[in-house]
Amino acid sequence: xxxxxxxxxxxxxxxxxxxxxxxxxxxxxxxxxxxxxxxxxxxxxxxxxxxxxxxxxxxxxxxxxxxxxxxxxxxxxxxxxxxxxxxxxxxxxxxxxxxxxxxxxxxxxxxxxxxxxxxxxxxxxxxxxxxxxxxxxxxxxxxxxxxxxxxxxxxxxxxxxxxxxxxxxxxxxxxxxxxxxxxxxxxxxxxxxxxxxxxxxxxxxxxxxxxxxxxxxxxxxxxxxxxxxxxxxxxxxxxxxxxxxxxxxxxxxxxxxxxxxxxxxxxxxxxxxxxxxxxxxxxxxxxxxxxxxxxxxxxxxxxxxxxxxxxxxxxxxxxxxxxxxxxxxxxxxxxxxxxxxxxxxxxxxxxxxxxxxxxxxxxxxxxxxxxxxxxxxxxxxxxxxxxxxxxxxxxxxxxxxxxxxxxxxxxxxxxxxxxxxxxxxxxxxxxxxxxxxxxxxxxxxxxxxxxxxxxxxxxxxxxxxxxxxxxxxxxxxxxxxxxxxxxxxxxxxxxxxxxxxxxxxxxxxxxxxxxxxxxxxxxxxxxxxxxxxxxxx
Numbered sequence: 110x111x112x113x114x115x116x117x118x119x120x121x122x123x124x125x126x127x128x129x130x131x132x133x134x135x136x137x138x139x140x141x142x143x144x145x146x147x148x149x150x151x152x153x154x155x156x157x158x159x160x161x162x163x164x165x166x167x168x169x170x171x172x173x174x175x176x177x178x179x180x181x182x183x184x185x186x187x188x189x190x191x192x193x194x195x196x197x198x199x200x201x202x203x204x205x206x207x208x209x210x211x212x213x214x215x216x217x218x219x220x221x222x223x224x225x226x227x228x229x230x231x232x233x234x235x236x237x238x239x240x241x242x243x244x245x246x247x248x249x250x251x252x253x254x255x256x257x258x259x260x261x262x263x264x265x266x267x268x269x270x271x272x273x274x275x276x277x278x279x280x281x282x283x284x285x286x287x288x289x290x291x292x293x294x295x296x297x298x299x300x301x302x303x304x305x306x307x308x309x310x311x312x313x314x315x316x317x318x319x320x321x322x323x324x325x326x327x328x329x330x331x332x333x334x335x336x337x338x339x340x341x342x343x344x345x346x347x348x349x350x351x352x353x354x355x356x357x358x359x360x361x362x363x364x365x366x367x368x369x370x371x372x373x374x375x376x377x378x379x380x381x382x383x384x385x386x387x388x389x390x391x392x393x394x395x396x397x398x399x400x401x402x403x404x405x406x407x408x409x410x411x412x413x414x415x416x417x418x419x420x421x422x423x424x425x426x427x428x429x430x431x432x433x434x435x436x437x438x439x440x441x442x443x444x445x446x447x448x449x450x451x452x453x454x455x456x457x458x459x460x461x462x463x464x465x466x467x468x469x470x471x472x473x474x475x476x477x478x479x480x481x482x483x484x485x486x487x488x489x490x491x492x493x494x495x496x497x498x499x500x501x502x503x504x505x506x507x508x509x510x511x512x513x514x515x516x517x518x519x520x521x522x523x524x525x526x527x528x529x530x531x532x533x534x535x536x537x538x539x540x541x542x543x544x545x546x547x548x549x550x551x552x553x554x555x556x557x558x559x560x561x562x563x564x565x566x567x568x569x570x571x572x573x574x575x576x577x578x579x580x581x582x583x584x585x586x587x588x589x590x591x592x593x594x595x596x597x598x599x600x601x602x603x604x605x606x607x608x609x610x611x612x613x614x615x616x617x618x619x620x621x622x623x624x625x626x627x628x629x630x631x632x633x634x635x636x637x638x639x640x641x642x643x644x645x646x
Contacts, residue, residue, distance in 0.1 A: 176227060177227045177263070177468055177508050178468065178508075179265060179266050179507070179508060180263055180264070180265065180266060180468075180508035180509070181263070181264055181265070181266050181267070182261050182262060182263040182264075182536070183261070183262040184259065184260070184261055184262075185260040185261065185262050185535065186260070187255055187260060189260075190260050190476060190478075190535055191478050191493070191533065192476075192478045192491070192493025193260075193476065193493070195491075195493050196476075196493050196494055196495055197247050198247055198250040198251040198253075198254060198495060199244065199245070199246070199247045199250040200457070200459070200460050201250070201254075201460055201474065201494075201495035201496070201497065202239070202244055202250035202253060202254070203457075204457040204460040204461060204497045204499075205239065205472065205474060205497050206239050206240075207454050207455075207457070207497075207499075208236075208452060208454065208471060208472035208497055208499055209232075209235075209236035209239055209240065209472065210454065211452055211453055211454060211471070211472070212232050212233055212236045212471075212472050213233070213236050213237070213240065215230070215233070226468065226469065226470050227468070227469075228469075228470055228473065228538060228539060228542055229470075229542070230470075231538075231539040231541050231542040232470060232472050232473065232539055234257070234539055234541035235253075235257040235258065235539050235541070236472070238253075238257060239253065254474065254495070254537060256540075257539060257540060257541075258474065258537035258538060258539055258540060259537070259538050259539075259540055260476070260535045260536075260537060260538075261535065261536045261537070261538050262533070262534070262535055262536075263508055263509050263534050263535070263536045264508070264509045264534060265507050265508055265509055265510075268509075270479075270509070270531040270532060270533055270534070271477075271507075271508075271509025271510060271511065271531065271532055271533070271534035272507070272509070272510055272511075272529075272530070272531055272532070273477065273479075273481075273510075273511050273512070273513055273528060273529075273530055273531075273532045274511075274512050274513070274525075274528050274529055275512065275513045275514075275515055275524060275525025275526065275527075275528035276364075276365050276366070276463065276502070276512045276513070276514060276515070276525050277365060277514070277515050277516060277517060277518070277521035277522045277524075277525045278365060278367045278368060278369060278447070278448045278516065278517035278518075278521070279358070279361055279362050279365055279367075279368045279369070279517075279522060280368075280369045280371065280517055280518050280519070281353055281358050281362065281368055281369070281370050281371070282353075282354065282370075282371055283295070283351040283352055283353050283354075283370035283371065283372060283378075284351065284352045284372060284373070285351060285352075285372060286352065287349070287352050288352070290354060291352035291353060291354055292352060293352060293353040293354065293355065293356050293358070293359050294344070294348075294349040294351075294352055295349065295350045295351045295352070295353060295359060295362075295368075295370070295380065295437060296338070296343065296348045296349060296350070296436050296437070297348050297349075297350050297383065297436055297437060297438060297439075298314075298348075298383045298384040298436040298438065299343055299346065299348055299436070301322055301323045301324075302314075302320060302321075302322065302323075302332060302384060302386070302436070303320070303321045303322070303323040303329060304318070304319075304320055304321070304384075305319070305321075312383070312438070313381075313382065313383060313384075313438075313451070314383070314384040314385075316382070316385055316501070316502070316503045317503060318387070319331070319387050320332045320384070320385065320386055320387025321387070331387060332386040332387050333386060333434075334386065334388050334429075334432035334434065335386075335388070335428065335429055335431060335432050335433065335434045336429040336432070338386070338434050339356070339428075339429070350378065350380065350437060350439060351370045351372075351378060353370070356424075356425075356428060357414060357417050357418070357424060357428075360393075360428055360431075361410070361414070362380070362435075362437075363433075363434070363435035366381070366382040366435070366448075366500075366502065367379075367380060367381050367382065367448035367449070368380045368437070369444070369517060377444055378439055379439065379440045379441075379442040379448075380437040380438070380439060380440070381437060381438055381440045381448065381449050382435060382437065382438075383436050383437055383438035384435075384436045385433055385434065385435050385436065385503075386432075386433065386434040386436075388432035388433045388434070389432075389433060389503070390431065390433045390503045390504055391430055391431040391432065391433070392431075392504065393413060393427050393428070393430065393431055394408050394410075394413055396427060396430055397412075397413065397416065397427070402416065403416065408529065409486070409526045409527040410522065410525070410526025410527070411523065411526055411527070433503070442455070447461075447514075447516065447517065448514075448517070450463070450499040450500030450501075450514075451463070451466065451471070451499070451500045451501045452471040452472070452499045452500065454499065456499055456500060456514045457497070457499075457514070458514060458515055458516030458517075458521070459494070459513075459514075459515060459516070460494070460495075460496055460497060460514075461496065461497060461499045461500060461514040462475060462477075462496040462497070462498055462499070462500070462511040462512060462513055462514065463498075463499075463500035463501050463502045463505050463511065463512035463514070464498040464500075464501060464505060464510070464511055464512075465501065465505050465506050465507055465508070465510060466501040468507075468508055469498055469508075470498070471498055471499055472497065472498065472499070473497070473498045473536065473537070474495055474496070474497055474498075474536075474537040475495075475496050475497075475498060475511065475534060475535065475536055475537070476493070476494070476495050476496075476534075476535040476537065477492065477493075477494060477496055477511065477513075477532050477533070477534060477535075478492065478493040478494075478532065478533045478535070479492055479493075479530065479531065479532035479533055480492060480530070481528060481530055481532075482527050482528070482530075483524060486527055492532070495537075496511070496513065498511075500512070500514065509534040511534070513525065513528065
């Protein structure tokens with residue numbers, strides 16, 4: 110066989126053997142890798158490392174120890190509360206003690222609900238002090254408030270003052286049965302009215318939030334609005350408590366939340382708020398102002414009533430613009446007792462106020478100071494009076510917003526109907542409210558490092574570090590008087606004096622920051638080349 114043929118056969122066999130070896134090696138490596146994965150997944154479980162504790166930094170946004178949403182407040186001294194010494198404090202003390210009966214009887218659930226508000230359940234301490242004090246002297250009543258409370262000026266954020274209106278209990282003529290004269294029904298709460306989270310037989314359902322009409326067992330739809338109810342959607346179901354002459358009388362009774370209805374036989378029925386139909390309250394006076402019918406500065410309850418009496422068709426349309434509708438319940442009160450507020454106790458004329466229950470706790474004292482048209486429509490009567498929060502209303506919204514209760518009857522209606530004024534609000538905060546108790550909820554910071562670690566890694570000011578770094582980046586020039594010797598320690602890195610175990614640990618120098626990127630301008634030749642390329646393109 111020729112030598113060339115022998116070489117070709119040898120090369121061919123070598124290439125075949127090499128390919129076979131490569132295939133065997135690759136299959137072996139793949140099988141080994143598969144075996145390792147199988148072993149790891151079925152036989153080998155690496156030990157689970159303990160989870161790193163969550164760091165407290167950055168700290169979460171937690172509420173302050175004392176905080177009222179949307180409010181600004183300023184602590185005061187009693188000497189700085191304008192008009193405080195001019196008030197008679199004994200009536201306010203008696204009204205406060207009436208609220209304390211409810212506060213002292215609170216259950217754990219009601220206390221937990223109060224804790225979500227600014228002063229929480231701190232009123233229980235001054236209420237316990239007032240329980241055994243039958244005060245009859247005005248000076249002692251004043252001392253009681255000064256010893257148990259601290260004054261706090263409060264207003265809506267960005268506003269200097271609060272805002273007050275007035276309300277009263279109307280006294281209306283009515284009939285127990287429908288007649289040609291008395292044909293406006295006063296309804297109690299229907300049985301098919303449903304509010305989530307409340308039983309259908311609960312007393313005094315909330316005046317905010319959705320309200321449904323229950324159809325069958327499961328279907329819920331929005332309840333009827335004022336227009337539908339006036340058109341007779343719930344008529345003939347035995348829901349009529351009494352009958353009135355004028356639908357305007359019913360509207361104002363619903364706005365006030367209570368009423369007294371006197372019958373021809375001398376009897377009286379007392380009505381209080383029980384539920385509403387789920388639609389937000391729309392102020393009819395605001396509509397008249399927006400339409401230019403009554404000027405804002407002349408707006409009052411009497412002006413609204415006069416216009417509605419003179420315009421019966423317009424009055425019907427105006428009533429229906431307020432789609433909210435109030436249902437009443439009968440209460441067992443004599444004519445000598447005042448209406449019952451949302452706290453569940455009779456109100457005190459001239460000392461009870463309605464506040465925003467989402468922000469404030471019933472029983473909280475507020476000192477209100479300013480000028481109001483009490484004596485007449487144009488008068489500016491000084492008003493400086495300590496009032497107690499015992500009621501609420503759907504239109505009373507804000508940290509310094511109050512509705513002043515003036516009692517029952519026409520005169521109280523005339524006074525309260527002309528109140529729409531800014532006033533100074535001072536909230537009396539119990540001294541037992543300890544901010545440190547609520548501040549205890551703040552997270553604990555990370556533990557401090559050991560002394561040795563603190564010396565090795567000192568915490569310095571970043572602003573100063575940047576200056577030192579720029580200075581350290583430049584080589585120090587030796588002075589002529591003191592030339593630098595070979596082997597001398599650099600001033601940037603101090604040399605340890607003692608190498609023994611008891612020697613102090615040398616402090617590490619700050620790590621120099623890199624210099625900012627220099628702004629190098631291109632030379633003329635480079636700019637000429639760039640210009641030539643752009644011209645050619």
